[in-house]
Amino acid sequence: MVDPTSDLGEDVDEEDAPECATCGTKIVQLPSHRVVSWVEDGRAHHRHFCSEECLADDDEL
Structure with missing residues (x-):
């Protein structure tokens, strides 16, 4: 996975992007992340x- 502290949109492929813990x-490049x-x-x-x-x-927080 790409460094989670990097700016979104900086060389982040969908394959390496994090997934939403709730909906997947x-x-x-989501400003609401x-x-x-x-x-x-x-x-x-x-x-x-x-x-x-x-x-x-989210149920786990």
Whole structure:
């Protein structure tokens, strides 16, 4: 996967793009892209969302 901190649209192919944790949409050049990050047991975790609506609908946060 491409570095999740890179700017969207910078050489991100759909094949390498992150998927929305709620609906599974590939996130390529979406200005509504949201990432939630947290540290658990000394490891960094993150989840990508294509929109505020998908973020609000996530059951695991």
